[in-house]
Amino acid sequence: MPKKPTIDDARLILELYDLRREPELRKARQWWLITFWPKNADDFVKVATTMGSEENNWLRQVGSYWGIAVSFVLNGVVSEKLFFQLSFCGELYFIFAKVRPFLPEIREKMKNPDLFLTMEKAILGSKMARAQFEKVEARVAAMREQR
Numbered sequence: 001m002p003k004k005p006t007i008d009d010a011r012l013i014l015e016l017y018d019l020r021r022e023p024e025l026r027k028a029r030q031w032w033l034i035t036f037w038p039k040n041a042d043d044f045v046k047v048a049t050t051m052g053s054e055e056n057n058w059l060r061q062v063g064s065y066w067g068i069a070v071s072f073v074l075n076g077v078v079s080e081k082l083f084f085q086l087s088f089c090g091e092l093y094f095i096f097a098k099v100r101p102f103l104p105e106i107r108e109k110m111k112n113p114d115l116f117l118t119m120e121k122a123i124l125g126s127k128m129a130r131a132q133f134e135k136v137e138a139r140v141a142a143m144r145e146q147r
Helices: 008-017 023-035 041-050 056-074 086-110 117-122 129-145
Strands: none
Touching: 008 023, 008 056, 008 086, 023 056, 023 117, 041 056, 041 086, 056 086, 086 117, 086 129, 117 129
């Protein structure tokens, strides 16, 4: 995965960041970060299988956005060093931390072994990302207990 950052990497990161300002994606991100706190796999599956609902659209939109974005890192299109900066992808870590405790069960119930797989490979496959993620994961776990 490692590659030296270039000007093109910086431009792509800025484009990805700019896409996050799109109004519907902004609503979807807000829902994921503030409202959606699945306590178990069933909470996730309920939203994921309620096709046509606003929450289902938001679940898929944010998941797809980050899945596509991390695929750029996994395929060497963008620098891991730039991409995994907490200031850019802290949200990615936060979202993945919300589902990771029951990810195997979610995959089984959804009959989709690839669900969140690109996120998982990118985060856990990078020493830098893994270190950042562990910090965020601990905070998310503490926040989950307070809910």
